[in-house]
Amino acid sequence: MKLTRRMMMGVAMGGYLLSAGAAMAKTELTFWSWRQEDKAFYQDVIKKFQEKEPDISVKFETYAPENYQTILSTALAAGRGPDVIQVRAYGNLEAIASPGYLLALDKQSVPELANFPEPALAAETLRSDGKVYAVPFAMQAQLVVYNKKIFKDAGANAPKTWDELMALAQALKAKNINPFANGTATAWQNETIVGGLLSSMLGKQFEEDIVSGKANFTDPRFVNALAKLKDISQYFSPNFTGVDYPSSQQLFVAGRSAMFAGGSYEVANFKSQNPSLDLGVFPAPVLKAGDQALIATYYDGGYAVNAKTEKKDAALKFVRFLATPEYGTAFTNTLKNLSPIKGIKIEDAITQDVAKLADNSMSYLMLVRFRYQEPSGSVLLQSNVQKMLAGQQTPEQAATEINKGIATYYKPFQK
DSSP states (O other): OHHHHHHHHHHHHHHHHHHHHHHHTOEEEEEEESOGGGHHHHHHHHHHHHHHOTTEEEEEEEOOHHHHHHHHHHHHHTTOOOSEEEEEOHHHHHHHHTTTOBOOBOTTTOGGGGGSOHHHHHHTBOTTTOOBOSEEOOEEEEEEEEEHHHHHHTTOOOOOBHHHHHHHHHHHHHTTOEEEOOOOSSTTHHHHHHHHHHHHHHHHHHHHHHHHTSOOTTSHHHHHHHHHHHHHGGGSSTTGGGOOHHHHHHHHHTTOEEEEEEETTHHHHHHHHOTTOOEEEEOBOBSSTTSOOBEEEEEOEEEEEBTTOSOHHHHHHHHHHTTSHHHHHHHHHHHOOBOOOTTOOOOOHHHHHHHHHTTSEEEOHHHHHSOSSSSOHHHHHHHHHHHHHTTSSOHHHHHHHHHHHHHTTOGGGGO
């Protein structure tokens, strides 16, 4: 009987040790992001992933967007940082991929890369070695978001030409309706305003000419577009030079402004804060009827693996999950951001509209083309447009300063 008890105790102890060992064997990944507003979504995604991979847990941590790149770079340089990283694209990607902080991905380690269009992969590719370092997560667009109820009550339609936009803004103001919620106190918002309002006026040919060196930013097309932006700024938020980004958002969310020049990513945020909003989108108005209407597009970033992680296999499993059409569909329909993954199903009407508009687009120019070196095109555009709209520079002066900064490193401008 004693032997039986010992045997039973042994079996029980063995079972306990096995279960404890199984618990200890669970791999915990850390996952960093700057997308604080998307935390609930990612927690739900992680839950679904863990249902498929019960031996892997994921701890999601977010940081303030303006501090994220510095915090991340500092941690990676010290040989630390998260296992899985939400990274930005283009120049910001190169800043952490060039030193070797990220694991290079290919279609053997991540077969799902075949689900992405080449421009999306190019945004996550290091130019020096031609390797992909992240799974793309979103295509964003700069355009105009508008309040359909305000338009309907005012008997207005979405403008197609610049003259129609100016007439609409004037008519709304005459009815004591604030036309645009935008302010310019937050520097980076000046770039989104340019993308949202001037893309059609600049056009694809201008982008081609800039990239090839046939033109630079003192080109009349660019200067004239800045002058038009100066004209429309009288219809921005009252005292707009002192209105920061969160305040401009709140003006629009509260239904106190008819339009918001910015990103397609604003839609989900606006709707989450005020579900009663009936929103629409339209592209930057053309200079004259018959011109091609365009939106400015870019790939927002991707999911990367820390080159020094000791949990490479688990990290790759998670990144692969974030590259599936199942994930892309959830991402698109929940966050109202366009996933670049092929085969996704878009349910939301306004996101379908953005997807259609994306068929006619130019690059979100400074981010895609001139954010690789310092002073970056984005910083130059943001600061000089901010000064111009504050009355401290003319459009010609702003264009000259932008061009001068880029010419310090961009050889086509040094002719």
